[in-house]
Amino acid sequence: MQADTNAEARAIEWLIRQRDPLFDDWDGFADWLAENPAHNAIYESIASLDRDLDALPAAPPASVVIVPDAPRRPSRRAWFGGAMAAALVGAVSLSSLNPFGNENRIETAAGEHRTIALDDGSRIEINGASVVEIDKDRPRFARLESGEAMFHVVHRDNDPFVVETGDARIVDLGTAFNVVRRDRQTSVAVSEGIVLYNPDRDKVRLVAGKGIEARDGDRQPPVVRDVDVASIGGWRSGLLVYNGTPLAVVAEDLKRTAGMQVSIAPEAADLSFRGALIIDKNRSRTIADLAALSGTRAERQGEGWILTR
Template sequence: MPDEPNRAAEARAIDWLVRQRDPAFDDWDGFTEWLAEDASHAAVYDAIASLDRDLDALPRTPPIAMIAEAPPPRRLSRRRWFGGAIAAALIGAVGLSVPGLLGSDGRIETAAGEHRAITLADGSTIDINGGSVIEIDDDRPRFARLESGEAMFRVAHRDGDPFVVETGGARIVDLGTAFNVVRRDRTTSVAVSEGVVLYNPDRDNVRLTAGKGLDARDGASAPPVVKDVDIAHVGGWRSGLLVYNGAPLSVVAEDLRRTAAIQIRIAPNAAAVSFRGALIVDKDRGRTVADLAALSGTRAERRGEGWILTR
C-alpha cells in the first residue's frame, strides 16, 4: 500500500538507536547522512525513539501465577509495529507458582517459543525462555540449576543466604539482584542488570556489577571474557526485543528458535557473518526474519516450515 512505512527504514532506525546507546558512539556524520537520504527517515526515527522511551513503562516480567490469554487476532497499523511486536511477544507467556505445577523431580522444560515465570518460596522469580530446562530443589529453596536454554533471575535479598544458580560446571552466586543466564553449546553467558553476582567464586571469582556480563567456555584455559552490556536490554527476550553487538548469525538463529520458535538455518557461505543491531519479534515471523536479513546483509529464503539465510 502507498502509505505503508518503509520496513527497511524502521529496522535501520532501530539500529541507529541501539548504536547511540553506546557511550563510544561517534558516527554522527553517518547518522546525519542517513537522515538526509529521505525526508521520511527523521519521522521514522522519532517514532521509534518515542516507542523506545515507553519500554521502561512495560512490566519487567509477565504476571506471576497467571496465564496470559491471547487477545482476539487483529491487524496492527504498520506504523506501530515496534510497540505491537513487543506486546505480541508476551502473548502465550505462562506464569506459575512452584507448588504442584513442577515435575516430581522439580524439573521444568519449555518448548520453543514458550515462556514461563515461576515464583519461589523466598519471593525470588525466574522467567524461563523457550527451549530451556531448569531444575528447582525443594530442599534448597535458594538454588536453581539451568541445564540448557535461558532464564532471567530476580533474586530476593537475604543477608548471609546467597542464591546459587548452577549451569554447566559453573556456579553463579547472588545476594539479591537481577541477571540473565544463557547456556548453549558448552558455553555460559551471564548479564547483570541490577546488583552484583559472583561467577565461580571458588575458581574464577569474577565479580559482575550491573551493566557487566561474561562469556565462559567449558574447559577453556583462558579466563571468562567480561564485557559491557546494556542494562535496558538484559532479559529483553521477555518483551520481544533481541539486541546484538557482533554475534554470529548462528547465535541469533538459536535465540530466535528459543524465544519465538522461528526455525532458521545458516548457509555455509553466511556462517562467518556477524550481526549487530536490534530485532523485534513480530507476530508475523517472516517480518522478523526479513529484518534480520536486511540488517545482516544476507538473503532469507523460505524452506519448508523455516528459512535459510545465504550471502
C-alpha cells in the first residue's frame, strides 16, 4: 500500500512537471515507467483523472493579492504562472513591509506570499497568514510567531542563524529549511545542509531530507522522520504533498497558501489525506482533486467549500 501511495505521488509529480513547456526530462520519465510495470497504469489513471477534472465548471477564484507585473510562465493550465500570481511571490525591502507600523514585524494575509532579503544575504520566504519578527539589532535572528516560512541561510561558522518559534530554537549550520507553526506545534523540514533543533535541550540534528513534528511541552525529543526533499517548501510553487495528514490540517494549509476557505464536516473529521495537491488558478480544480483523492464530496459553502464524507 505504501509503495502504491509513493508511486501515485510520483506520478502526480511527473504530470505537474510535464505541464511546464520547458520540460525536457522525458528520458527520466521513461526510466521511471520502466522501473515497475505498475507505474504506467498508475500514471495513466492519474492523467485520466486530470483530464476528467478539466471538464468541471470553473468557479470564481478566491480573492488574492497580486503583485503588478509579476513574471508568469504560460502553460496548458497556466500552472506556474497562475499559481505564482495567485500566491503573490515578490522580493521586498524590509522598510516597505509595514510602512505604517513596526517594520520588524511582517504579517501576511491568507493567500499572500512575501520574500524578504536580509542584510547578511539570507532570505525568508513567508507563506500566507503568517507572522515573522526580525530584530535590527540581531541580524542573524528571526522568530516565526505563526504560520509558515522557508529560510535560506548564508552560513557563518562563528555566527549561526537562529530561528525561534513557540518554545523551540532552531540553529542553522548552513542550510535551507521550512518551518510551520500551528496550534502549539512546530514542524521542521530540511532541504539543504543541517540544522540543530533545541541544541540546549533536545539536541536533535536534522540533515537534508529529514524533518520533525514537535509539540510544546513534550518531554521527549521529537522523532526524526524522512521527508521528500522535492516537496519541502512546495507551497512556494503551489504544490502541497501529504502522507496521512488530517483533512483539517490540509484545509488550514489551503487557507494559508491560497486563501481558500475549506471546512470539514463532522462526519469527515476523522479522515486523513495522502497525496499531492496542485493550487490551480481555478480553485474548483484544487478542491475537486482533494475530494477525489480523500474519498469525500465537496460542496460550495458561501465563498468556500465544505467536505463531507
